[in-house]
Amino acid sequence: MTVSIDPRVAEGTVLSSALDTRGEQYAANRTASLAVLDQLEEQLDLVRAGGGERYAARHRDRGRLLARERIELLLDRDGSFLELSSLAAWGTPFTVGASIVTGIGVVSGVECVLIAHDPTVRGGAMNPISLKKTLRALEIARVNRLPVVNLVESGGADLPSQADLFVPAGQIFHDLTQLSSLGIPTLALVFGNSTAGGAYVPGMCDYSVLVDRQAKVFLGGPPLVKMATGEDADDEELGGAAMHSRVSGVADHFAVDERDAIRLGRRIVSELNWRKQGPGPSLPADEPLYDPEELLGIAPADIRVPFDPREVLARVVDGSRFGEYKPEYGTSLVTGFASVHGFPVGVLANARGVLFSEEAKKAAEFIQLANQVDTPLVFLQNTTGYMVGKSYEQGGIIKDGAKMINAVTNSTVPHITINTAASFGAGNYGMSGRAYDPRLMFAWAGAKLAVMGAAQLAGVMSIVGKASAEASGRPFDQAADDERRRGIEAQIEAESHSFFITSKVFDDGLLDPRDTRTVLGIALSAAHSGPIEGRRGYGVFRM
Structure with missing residues (x-):
């Protein structure tokens, strides 16, 4: 043979x-x-x-899909989805996951970066960690040449943390327009609120789909318009899907419901004529x-x-x-x-x-x-x-x-x-x-991950402390040094833990080997x- x-x-x-x-x-x-x-x-x-069963139930009672359900329907059947930065915000005052789901998935045969707001967490509001997670997802899209699909429903900025959010958040718009200039398609499927600065997401994406009676895309809502201009207007007049589809032109596609928006999103991706290089x-x-x-x-x-x-x-x-x-x-x-x-x-x-x-x-x-x-x-x-x-x-x-x-x-x-x-x-x-x-x-x-192991770092600090005492002629307090050393070891051990590192988006996620x-x-x-x-x-x- x-x-x-x-x-x-x-x-x-x-x-x-x-x-x-x-x-x-x-x-x-x-x-x-x-x-x-x-x-x-x-x-x-x-x-x-996400925000827990109470807020998930409230969301469903409004006839809306959860963020992960939207993603599942958007992806190809049996297609892969590699979730990114899952533990972002772990150990912080913000909800673990940082109110947003990001990942790489296959849509109509095309590998895409998906960015989905989770409206069960503070209405999908963006905090400094969710901003960091979003920007990393956009960076992954740029360096790997992957189309981006935004699944939008967000109350905008988490106002109590605006001091750490407002200035750097402008990079989202920068990156979306940069992707377009590089020929990397961007889509926005708007399922709910996309207000104030968030209104620019569908405005800056190459394609936008708005859901009837749910999408609210405006720079200023009715209360702000009333305060600024004295004008009375409702949500639909200011930023509804029908208005943006028929009057302003912000919407490229009018979806009758969420499943229709997802269908349109899949169709748009299928028509990109996308080819790997x-x-x-x-x-x-x-x-x-x-x-x-x-x-x-x-x-x-x-x-x-x-x-x-x-x-x-x-x-x-x-x-x-x-x-x-x-x-x-x-x-x-x-x-x-x-x-x-x-x-x-x-x-x-x-x-x-x-x-x-x-x-x-x-x-x-x-x-x-x-x-x-x-x-x-x-x-x-x-x-x-x-x-x-x-x-x-x-x-x-x-x-x-x-x-x-x-x-x-x-x-x-x-x-x-x-x-x-x-x-x-x-x-x-x-x-x-x-x-x-x-x-x-x-x-x-x-x-x-750390600058060095916990024991080594604590030992270095101890040696430096002894040398400093000798140089200044001070007696060296061994008991105090031992206590300080234990504290430093505990600190570095905690800060080198994989959960701590990934919470800061210093990697793209933790793996089961x-x-x-x-x-x-x-x-x-x-x-x-x-x-x-x-x-x-x-x-x-x-x-």
Whole structure:
């Protein structure tokens, strides 16, 4: 019998696994992962509940759909929806989720960014966190070239927080018009209030659909008009769907009800004649050889304990195939080529936390190679930062780290970043953290992020305190220092927690590790809506 090999399959090594799924360490890791995921699910239940059953019932009694019901009807049947920034505003006075739902979903066969107000939370009013979440969604649409569908029903600004909201909120209008100028379509489906500044959302979108007797689009409502001009007018005369469809021209389409608006929205997207500019999947998208369920037992609860990222890759990449680059050099960083759901990728994954000069130079070379062949990069973060110490400083760790960061900064292929365990110090920057504009960035639910670990930061502060006391000739109060140290550790531990980080929209959401492959596939597909082009103008050079 003749065996043929698909020529599209990379000649990379098929990864083997040494994971002991019956061992104590695996069991402990899995137990810790499941505990964190239970905590995450509790918070997601709160997000999905919006303003709570009382306000949801009131909304339904008015004959209206909830925000997530609108999204579900808009999406293609069985189409994917990757929700973004789900835990925004966690731990703040605002409702977790920040009164808005954002995500990437498929509408009439087109991947779109969806932005939906949740009117059960303070009437869908926008607070500073929901603004941040909205702007991030618009940024994702711009950098990935994705059409935007706004599902509008908002009371406007959350007035008590206007001091932190009014000035930066103007960027929403800036970004909507910028998207239009870039040829990225924008739609507004208006189901309810879109008043004051919010009235500009349908006004600035390429397409607008208003629902009869529900949409209210005006710069000033009846009370304000009465105060400003003395004129008497009702909602429908000022901003109803019928008026805007027949008189002002703000509405492009008149919807008789919410389902009709969603139908019209799907029709508009189907008529965009939208074409991706990036290539489609080019390699076989066969499943990994190892069970993704086992991802729960790989990362230890103690982030100081390293793990082999190849075990992650074996359960994420197509066919568990991975063509490793420089496997014997700079071994604290694993680099190589693979594919996910058929999309070729280059991978940079921390193996033992610390980045040395060799790892930095290896990363810089590999990033250049990926750019030479227009291949997107996936960064799997688990780093404590660049190595410190006399011999490393003298050996040039600063200039070598700078080379890596330079390569990351100037790379133009899409970057997708996932923090799998820890992301500390400048290692966060070198591994394409948020400041380096990855197209999308996620974190496993048990991951941590900070300038350094809690114990290290508290210890540094203690050393500084002792040195200050000695320099000024003061006695050093060890008891007070111990108390201060415990307080700092507790503070940093809380501030490095994944829920705290994602609440500030410093990533695009928390992941169940088992969903890593699916999320990467959606992210890569979205990124290929635009052109995939690496940086040119320099060759690969050794450092």
